[in-house]
Amino acid sequence: MVKGVPRREYFGFSQFIFTTCILLLTFVWSLAPTLSAFKTEDASIRNEIITFTQELVGLLPQRYWIIVFECVVLMAMLFTYLGLWMYNEDVLTAPLDDMRTITDSRANVVKFASHQEFLDKYAFRESSGVMDLPITEVCRVLYEKD
């Protein structure tokens, strides 16, 4: 570490630059055509530059692996999303005949003495907080006439 340069900003900036460069490099590198096709017959500056770039590129992993890596990451993301969704649906969600579908210990059930009081105070009126109405009373209001 260079002493006397304790700034957090430099780390943030280098992080920003590195990630941007790696992203751009990955795009260019996975899409660019083969460089040796652009070489001319006789010696020129262009050939020098291409040779230099090829030397640099030779230090990177082969292009095949970069594309494989991209594909693996993409597919892993897809499978993770699908997997999480399925886990939520099939494992974490309580089945329909489970008691937790109706109520649980966290429920904030409204309290009332009679059905009439429920009708007057809660059934057709907005409460100021989030409250749970007992399902029996709700069913009574909805389906009693049928």
Added chain:
Amino acid sequence: MTKPWQRLLWLKQDYPDNYTDPDFLNEVAKLQEALSEPQKTSSYAQVVIDFSLFYHRILNTGLTYVAFTLLHFYHFNPIYFTIGLTSFAFLIAIIYHYTTVQIKSSLIIIFTMLILSPVLKSLSKTTSSDSIWTISCWLTAFYVLSIFLHTDSITSTNILVANVAVLASRLESTTDVFCFLLICIEINILLPYVEQSLLARNYNLTYAITFCLDNLVAYYFVAKCLGWYYVFIFGMSAITFVLVLPRYFIYWQRNYYKSDPYLCRWDAKKPVLD
């Protein structure tokens, strides 16, 4: 005792959803003040100085390859150079630190290196040169990262020795390996240390001379070995790094970075998409 509240949505915390931290209410006035002021930025000159310090450290790492090329491609006899450099290092250690150099531990390290040199020389003998150059390049990249990230740990020295061990198998003799290891340690560990102590004691002119000498050695060598095209490419990248990148840094600081402590703590985090 309950845990202190954290401003993170994904944590399950024992606080109601509409909890407001008392710190927020205390600091909201200062936050308003920070929001109304324009973002503070560092001065260009200071950033240029800091970036040249980074550049200098990277250049020191590059000197390793100068030493290696001299030994490997030009079959340079390293003994006199190593003796000279080591004596110079001892001299500087005595002058600058006004203390007796610990002869015993230095001798132990030198003898360990002597014993290890034949091992290092034969360790990656069977690996092809192409792989050696690639591995060495990546090790150097990790070395530069470790210098700046793991300030107080031994990681960077380990990576340096790994790099030397990888390169050592391409050298001619055990003596060369020993000298190369010693030169690398002196260039990469002692030289930056001396340069930083120069800066710490405000010997700025001496530091500037060292900086220029380092540049001179590196670029003269590149010109001799690879030609002026490469000097142009390296020089332009260095100038971009030292003079142009600071401008972009200040732009970044103004538009993306939040240096104000109240702002970092309480601002609404917005994703930056451009």
